Structure formats: structure tokens, C-alpha cells
Amino acid sequence: MLPHKKIRILVVDDEPSIRESLSGWLRQDGFEVDTAADGVAALAMTKENHYDIMLIDVKMPEMDGLTLLKKLKETEPEAAVVMMTAHGAIQDAVDAMRLGAYDYLLKPFDLEELSLTVDKLVRLQTLAMENLILKDRMATMTRFENLIGQSPPMLALFEAIVDVAQTDATVLITGETGTGKELVARAIHAQSPRCYGPFIAINCGAFTEHLLESELFGHEKGAFTDAKFAKKGRLEMADAGTLFLDEIGDISMKMQIDLLRVLETHEFSRVGGTVTLHSDFRVIAATNRDLKEAIAQKTFRQDLYYRLNVVHLHVPPLRERVEDIPLLAHHFLRRFATETNKKIDSIHPDALEALKRYGWPGNVRELENAIERAVVVQKGRQIKVDDLPFITQPGQEPAAAKLTLEEMERQHIARILAAQGGNISTTAKILGINRTTLYHKIKKYGLSP
Amino acid sequence: MSQRAFLGLVALGPVDPEILRRLRIALTKFFGLRAKVLRPQPLPEQTRHIVRQQYHSTQLLEYLLATNTSGALRVLGVTAVDLYIPILTFVFGEAQLNGQAAVISLYRPRGDADGTSPPQAVVLRRLLKLGIHELGHTFGLGHCREEGCLMGFAPTLEKLDHKNLAFCKYCQVLLADFFLERHISPHFKKYEGILLPDAAIPARESARKRRR
8 A cells, every 4th residue: 555645534533522623723734633532433444544643542431442453453553543541541551662652642742742742743753654665766767758649639649749740848747656657757857858867756656745845956965954965956866857746636725836837937946945946847747547537626736737738748548548458468468478588479269359359447457467477477479368367357257257247346446446556536437437436446445445 | 805904902801901902012013914902801600611721712702792882803802710621620711713813812821820920021922922922723724733833732831832932934935825815914924023012111101112
């Protein structure tokens, strides 16, 4: 699961006024907060959502805080738990620490005490997240592939790429996850007059707000605790080249304000710096989100949208260009066969048919992974249907035949949800149901958005 | 929303009228919206915690809303008593995020809790910061982590004193957006650095200035 950028907190207390006041205070501090009235409800909620921090009262009916803590240590070992206990119940706090609680607070607590405890936990969880993100980045950095297709929508896209490459206009690329938006951006750069300059990509969705700020703008030595050296930001590095802002729909409102200013003036300062820097870069942004919907929901600024959406290119999902599937499949087959030193040189017509029938919620990236897996498991010279078990239609595969309709639905929703990075709107659109129905099904099947 | 949107100040229990007057002038200067001192209200007994000898700020917000019929865009309660919410030992003030009411207390800024007696200008400055901060919440602003920003969280008087009497560039933009979306036209759109009303100017002097 990808790490959450926004810290999510669960407050568990049987006293409604405590739940309300504590959650209200935490929300004002910018956290996403849910509440539960007892341990049983809290456990049920942790099955549906991931919480980074949990504030749990010790004395509660149904299931007390210490029992809840024991259970959480088995099911949610990464969550940081703070126990809340009344004065005079220090033994409970000691027991809680023995059971793995991060800290405890004596009720009623001081504003400063609460603030310090939450800040500590946020730092702890943010570090854990960043660790995951950096590992993920290292894995994706090594991959490269070409844009391939001969279907009408792809031919139209190639034409648009050639046209837009000659200009310096800002481009917004939209398309589902795995369709190859970065490849489109690279193609524009490669055919533009800036092709001898750098192509600097940044996945805006993969960073916390402060890390993204430092990555984009750079920082001076001593700008924050870990800034032992001054560092150039991506804006500076993209001078005379192209800056690719991937997952632009995921950036915070504050970063949107900063970015808008930079896009207007091309001037900025490093974090902790006072010198105004200028960089000559062309901007290409990409997103799998519906930015118009984000504007309506006030999570994306309209002025930034207009600034980015000077030229709009849409990369079609793989299911809308089925005729490209054999071409792509053979391309990946050649690549992985060479990499693994295997003599596989063809795909059985039945397997090719199965590939064309499948919906590919994860698009080209999912196809690439499917072929890679098939190459690994195949011992002969040809990829067969059996090498692609997960895309076989229901009824053709013995394992699938044993599944109930509900289980099939659960698996299908989970797969598409994962392929869309948890985006409810696009998942609902692909499934052909409305968002409310999707929420109900997510809750019913205990899935994580 | 008309251009005549105004902020209402309500004394909850006995509050020095001079403090309210200076607060009114400073809030008008800061937000560019007229602030009016509204009819004072008694402190409702049911909001008092007998053991803690404090008043429940969340209940005071509900009381403010129930008693306010002035048509004010936002109403700010000012009280001299100490405030609390059940989970915290005390609060300087409380506001409804994106709501209509906010309340602040003079009790701790005036040094009643720690026995200090800071100069009147310091007390006023603290109270103004609290008032602007809590009203900021009613205008949809959350706590801000920008250094010195008035929307930053300050759990102690020391930290409150270190905050600027201004919003950071982000909060300024977000507040301006908030007003723009609701067609509210403040007199200006820069929420930074105002001068406090001169402590030396007596009430009738400032009234004469207004007539001129």
C-alpha cells in the first residue's frame, strides 16, 4: 500500500464530549480524524481504514483500552498508539507502555503536552513514510520503455505530441494510472528544441508537503534540521530543459499557491534562502485525477488549473485501444526474454485472445508486469494461456469457478481500486457505478481505498 | 453577501469596555471589515464547571449563536473567565471551523493564571492575536505551520507573544479566496502588520476623529 500523505488519527473514548473536543482540535491542526466510542468499534474501523496515530482511552465499556492495544499490536503494528488515562491510574499507563504504546497522556492534558506528543508522532510516522517512498522511487527510476501503438487514438496522440513539441506551451497530460503519461512527456521533450537540455521529472504525489517543497525549490544549509548541505531543487535543475510534474492533482493547497507563483514568474528562492533565482524551464504536468472535480471540491485551485491546461493531451486507457495489445505484448516479450536470457519468441493465439479480452485496469504497466511474469514462469518457447492465470475469464479457470459472485465482485473492486491508486472517482467510473455505491461496497467488503 | 458584512463583538460577562473598543478598532483594521460591539450577554451558569471553576468554551459558542440576532458575519465572544474543553486543562479560545462563532478569554493573557501583571499593551496585543486567530478559523483557516504566522498553534503565552500580528503569505491568499468566493469585499486584501490602536487616545478623542 502506498503511504498516506496526510496523517490520519483515530480517537477512541467512550465520553462523547472528549471525542468531540479532541477531534475538533486535531482537525484544526490539519489532521484527518475519525472517532470511535469503544474498543470494538475502533477495531472494526481499523479494518476499513489505515490510521497512523491512535489516541485511546484506557477505561471503556465493551473492550477496554489495554485489550484494544493488545489486539492492535497484532493487526496494526505500525500505528503509533498513545493511551489517555485519568490522574491516579498511573499503573494503567505503565502497563500500556509495556504492551507497546508509544506514550501516555494524563487527562485532562495540557495544550502544549498534547501538541508535543502529536508532533513527535507525526515526525515518526512521516519518516517511516518517506523511507517507503524513497524505496519506491529507486525501483521506478530504473525502468524505461517506449511509447508504442498504432490504434487511431494513439496515432492522434503522436500527431499532437509532434505539434506541441515545437512550442513552449505548458501541457497537461491526463490518463489513468499506467497509461504512459511520463513517456508522453519524455516524447514531447525529445522532439522539442529543449531536447539537449535536461528532462527533470518529479512525482508530486510521492512526497510529503515539506519534502516536496525542498525537492522542488531546493534548500540552503541549515534550512531545517536535516539540511546539512545546500541542495539544488528540481526547478533549478530543469533550467533550459523540461520540468515534468507527475501526479499534480495530489499536491497540497499551499504548494499549489507556491507553484502558481513560480509558473507565472519562473522566479523562486530555495527553502531557507533569501536569493531570488530564475530558471528557464518548460512545464509538463500529468494527473490521473479529475481536476475539474477537484476544483469543485475545492482541493485544487482553478487558477493553477488554467495555468497548466494550456494544451491538454489525453492518453487513452489500454481497453480503448485493444488493437495495440498484441504489439505491446510482443514488445515486452522481446525485452524480458532478452533480459532473462530465455528463448521464448511467440505468444499462443489463445493467450493473445485472452490478453485482448481482459480489461487491464492497470493499463500498459499491468500488461508489462503480466508478460514479465509469464516469461519468468514459462519453460518452453511460447507463452500460453496457463502462463496468464489472473486474466483468464471466469468459468475457464477451475479456481475462479469456485468463487462466489460476491467474492468475484470483491476481488474486481479491489484490483481496480489498487490500479487507480485508491481514487474513488475514477474507480467508480471504470466500474460503472456511482461513488456512494462504491463506498458502500468498499465498506461491505472491508477494502482500503 | 452584501458589502456591509460586519464582525460582531460580544462581551460574555463583565469585560472592560475600553478593551472591547480597542479590539473593535484593531479587528476592523486587520480584516478590512467593520467590527461592532454588540449587546453584552451574561455568562450562562450551565457552562460553568463547578470543580474546575472554568467555563466550557464549546458550550459558550453554542450560546453565542443562540443569542446573536445581529446579522453579523461572524461573532466573537470576549470573556474574562477561564475557558476549558473537557480533554484540555484550559484553552485561550475556541472557534467553529468554517462556522460563525468564536470565543476568547482575557483570563490567561492578563496573567490571572500565573499571577503576573503584564502591561496593558501586552494584554491587548495577546487578546488581538487570539481574536484574529479564532476568527481565522471561522473563515476556514486551519492551523498553519509557517514560522510566525498568526494561524500557527500557540499552546503557551510565550509562544503567543512570539507570533507575528500578521498572516503568512499562504493564509493571506486563502483568506482572500474565502472572501472572494462569498462576494465579501473587505477594504483591502493584505492581512499583515497593523498598528495597534493608540493606548493614549481616549474614547471621546477617537470619536471626534471619526466625526472629522
